[in-house]
Amino acid sequence: xxxxxxxxxxxxxxxxxxxxxxxxxxxxxxxxxxxxxxxxxxxxxxxxxxxxxxxxxxxxxxxxxxxxxxxxxxxxxxxxxxxxxxxxxxxxxxxxxxxxxxxxxxxxxxxxxxxxxxxxxxxxxxxxxxxx
Ligand SMILES: [Zn+2]
Numbered sequence: 001x002x003x004x005x006x007x008x009x010x011x012x013x014x015x016x017x018x019x020x021x022x023x024x025x026x027x028x029x030x031x032x033x034x035x036x037x038x039x040x041x042x043x044x045x046x047x048x049x050x051x052x053x054x055x056x057x058x059x060x061x062x063x064x065x066x067x068x069x070x071x072x073x074x075x076x077x078x079x080x081x082x083x084x085x086x087x088x089x090x091x092x093x094x095x096x097x098x099x100x101x102x103x104x105x106x107x108x109x110x111x112x113x114x115x116x117x118x119x120x121x122x123x124x125x126x127x128x129x130x131x132x
Contacts, residue, residue: 006090009101014084016108017077021052024074028055031066052078076109092116 025047032044043050043058050058056071083089090099094116103110103117112120 006098010084010089013089013104013108014081017081017084020108021074021077021081024070024077028067028070028074031064031070032059035062035064035067073109080109094120 029044029047032040032047035041040059040062043055047055052074056075059067059071062068062071080089090104091097092099092113093111095113097113099110099113103112103114110117
């Protein structure tokens with residue numbers, strides 16, 4: 001793929017990731033409103049000024065499943081955004097080839113190409129057997 005096209009593709013996914021991050025922060029704010037804790041309410045007040053790492057740190061003790069689900073996703077989105085800055089976005093973590101566009105469209109935080117993803121899923125499924 002020509003470099004120009006590749007850059008445009010990465011730019012598109014970067015926008016997707018940025019809007020997902022905004023949505024996640026909004027979801028997180030909603031979920032935190034429901035938590036009855038002064039500490040959490042303090043985090044909530046400065047949510048928009050905190051980096052992803054700071055948010056994850058500040059809410060490390062939070063046990064709400066919903067909050068943790070959002071934080072996990074936020075971490076994945078933030079890591080992918082960092083990769084777009086470093087020019088590492090869209091490459092498979094295992095084989096280093098470009099990840100198929102439709103894989104990225106399904107989930108913009110995907111870290112593996114189709115082939116490696118299949119192997120990875122297979123390994124997880126059979127992990128027990130392989131370890132034994
Ligand atoms: Zn791969």
